[in-house]
Amino acid sequence: MTGPAIEIENLSKEYPLGFLHLKKRTSLEGLNMQVETGEVFGFIGPNGAGKSTTIKLLMRLIFPTAGSARILGKPISDVEMHREIGYLPEQPYFYDYLTAAEVLDYFARFHDLTAADRKDRVQRMLKKVGLETARKIQLRKYSKGMLQRVGLAQAILHDPKVVILDEPMSGLDPVGRREVRDIILELKKEGKTVMFSTHILSDAEMLCDRVGVIVGGKLRGVGAPGTLVDMKTQGMEILFELAGTSNVPLLSKAERTGDRYRLQVAEEELYAAIEQLRSAGARIHSVSQVKATLEEFFMNLVEADRAQASAVEVSGK
Amino acid sequence: MRRAGVVALNTFREAVRDRVLYNLVFFALLMMAAAVAVGQISIGIEETVIVSLGLSAISVIGLLISIFIGVALVSKEMDKRTLYALLAKPVRRWEFVLGKFGGLVLTLAVNTAAMALGLLLVMLYVKHSLERGDTAVLVAVYFIWLKLALVVALALMFSCFTTPLLAILFTVGLYIVGLYVQELRNLPVEVMSPAMAAFTKWLSYLLPNFENFNVMAMAAHQRAVPRALILQNTLYTVIYCAIVLTAAAAVFSKRNLK
Numbered sequence: 001m002t003g004p005a006i007e008i009e010n011l012s013k014e015y016p017l018g019f020l021h022l023k024k025r026t027s028l029e030g031l032n033m034q035v036e037t038g039e040v041f042g043f044i045g046p047n048g049a050g051k052s053t054t055i056k057l058l059m060r061l062i063f064p065t066a067g068s069a070r071i072l073g074k075p076i077s078d079v080e081m082h083r084e085i086g087y088l089p090e091q092p093y094f095y096d097y098l099t100a101a102e103v104l105d106y107f108a109r110f111h112d113l114t115a116a117d118r119k120d121r122v123q124r125m126l127k128k129v130g131l132e133t134a135r136k137i138q139l140r141k142y143s144k145g146m147l148q149r150v151g152l153a154q155a156i157l158h159d160p161k162v163v164i165l166d167e168p169m170s171g172l173d174p175v176g177r178r179e180v181r182d183i184i185l186e187l188k189k190e191g192k193t194v195m196f197s198t199h200i201l202s203d204a205e206m207l208c209d210r211v212g213v214i215v216g217g218k219l220r221g222v223g224a225p226g227t228l229v230d231m232k233t234q235g236m237e238i239l240f241e242l243a244g245t246s247n248v249p250l251l252s253k254a255e256r257t258g259d260r261y262r263l264q265v266a267e268e269e270l271y272a273a274i275e276q277l278r279s280a281g282a283r284i285h286s287v288s289q290v291k292a293t294l295e296e297f298f299m300n301l302v303e304a305d306r307a308q309a310s311a312v313e314v315s316g317k
Numbered sequence: 318m319r320r321a322g323v324v325a326l327n328t329f330r331e332a333v334r335d336r337v338l339y340n341l342v343f344f345a346l347l348m349m350a351a352a353v354a355v356g357q358i359s360i361g362i363e364e365t366v367i368v369s370l371g372l373s374a375i376s377v378i379g380l381l382i383s384i385f386i387g388v389a390l391v392s393k394e395m396d397k398r399t400l401y402a403l404l405a406k407p408v409r410r411w412e413f414v415l416g417k418f419g420g421l422v423l424t425l426a427v428n429t430a431a432m433a434l435g436l437l438l439v440m441l442y443v444k445h446s447l448e449r450g451d452t453a454v455l456v457a458v459y460f461i462w463l464k465l466a467l468v469v470a471l472a473l474m475f476s477c478f479t480t481p482l483l484a485i486l487f488t489v490g491l492y493i494v495g496l497y498v499q500e501l502r503n504l505p506v507e508v509m510s511p512a513m514a515a516f517t518k519w520l521s522y523l524l525p526n527f528e529n530f531n532v533m534a535m536a537a538h539q540r541a542v543p544r545a546l547i548l549q550n551t552l553y554t555v556i557y558c559a560i561v562l563t564a565a566a567a568v569f570s571k572r573n574l575k
Contacts, residue, residue: 011493019445059401059404059405060404061401061405061573062573062574079408079409082405082407082408085405086405087405088402088403089398089401089402089405091398092398092401092402093397093398093399094399094402095327095331095399097331097334097335099329105324106327107406109320109323110320110323110406110407111406111407123320151402155402252469
């Protein structure tokens with residue numbers, strides 16, 4: 001049985017404020033979390049929630065005020081552990097005097113690969129992220145999206161067991177986003193553990209086995225996207241077309257978009273509503289369940305956090 | 318150590334691609350102008366003028382590179398966040414610091430060697446031959462390179478805990494103070510209080526002594542530089558750089574990146 005790939009215990013980060021450092025800003029508060037081996041874990045939250053702080057703490061780019069973390073069973077202070085980890089920083093920036101092939105070769109040299117192996121891997125990675133034709137162009141001429149692809153390539157170049165990506169979809173066009181999604185799914189197929197932070201909830205819903213929602217430096221929920229939100233059906237939605245005006249009482253409750261109407265009714269009222277629409281000559285296109293989405297769950301948490309923050313501010317005054 | 322070497326070679330490549338070695342063109346033009354002018358304005362002391370001017374130019378150009386690029390070695394990587402992806406690799410922070418130092422010292426070695434070659438060519442042009450005594454010029458160039466390595470270590474250390482501007486000011490300040498360490502040691506301690514005398518003595522040994530690296534007068538007059546001084550300066554630079562770089566690595570290892 002394999003243990004968790006990433007274990008985070010009571011991890012906190014405070015930043016001193018002011019010239020004398022008398023005040024402190026808490027960026028992350030007592031984070032406890034695990035990412036299981038082989039899963040795709042999404043770390044979602046609004047800007048400034050603590051997602052990048054957590055990832056930087058895991059990468060030892062910053063140091064925790066309290067708490068600890070382990071990756072693949074080793075403490076994060078163990079530098080050799082980085083042989084098994086791939087990391088994509090948020091808005092990555094690389095040596096702009098190097099070409100994509102040179103920058104990948106440079107990073108590969110830290111992994112004790114032979115020259116032939118390095119060359120082979122660099123070529124494969126450039127192909128994988130769609131930069132094969134731009135391999136000899138200096139990075140100073142790259143677009144933001146192209147740099148993101150270089151970042152992704154350097155993160156997976158050494159075939160790591162755990163891949164940590166900070167906002168991997170940021171700056172990418174729809175095609176690029178699709179390609180990154182495919183790469184993440186491919187990594188999952190290969191049995192890698194992937195943890196990524198994102199603002200884009202649809203990506204998290206689509207890709208993740210589990211998500212962690214972080215707001216205001218605190219973890220507010222962890223679980224499969226479906227179990228985090230209330231799975232109970234909130235009602236039924238009927239999509240229909242109705243020629244001309246009709247005397248259907250339900251019509252006043254429906255929303256009209258072009259020729260089509262969208263009507264939401266309680267589950268127990270569904271058949272009565274369909275009957276009523278049929279007798280009025282409506283053409284029913286679809287009937288679907290209405291469930292809370294991850295986005296609604298997320299927005300509720302963010303709004304609750306903002307309300308709490310303003311309450312603290314008012315009481316502080 | 319191998320990983321520090323990888324960082325060093327990349328730092329050297331950065332310097333080359335950022336056209337740091339273009340200063341050699343300026344040096345070449347200066348030396349050509351000097352070679353032409355010296356024959357007309359200084360009868361009999363052409364060699365002295367050429368050697369003094371050449372060594373001064375090597376020193377000043379090297380100092381500018383050491384201070385400004387030395388300070389930017391770490392701070393630029395932090396500002397541009399190029400460090401993030403690198404430190405996520407199996408690289409210790411001290412290996413990064415050592416690699417950056419090694420890369421710039423290597424750049425300075427190539428740069429200083431190229432300027433030294435230029436100086437020798439101009440000497441050959443002016444004197445029509447080189448003599449055994451001229452090897453003092455090479456020793457003087459070696460001492461300049463040692464001095465520059467020490468300046469790079471100091472600039473790098475300051476940049477690990479303060480802003481680039483302050484790091485430049487501290488490095489320049491320490492360099493100027495370091496030129497007068499001997500004067501500090503020669504202060505009349507008998508008129509001072511014992512505590513002040515002890516402090517002055519302690520300070521004069523703590524501060525980097527840049528005065529010992531200046532053998533320009535010996536080189537200009539073809540006087541041999543004592544072997545003991547060559548050994549002493551080499552050991553002094555190695556030990557002082559090791560101490561300063563250890564301090565830099567210790568500070569940088571605890572530093573939170575942005």
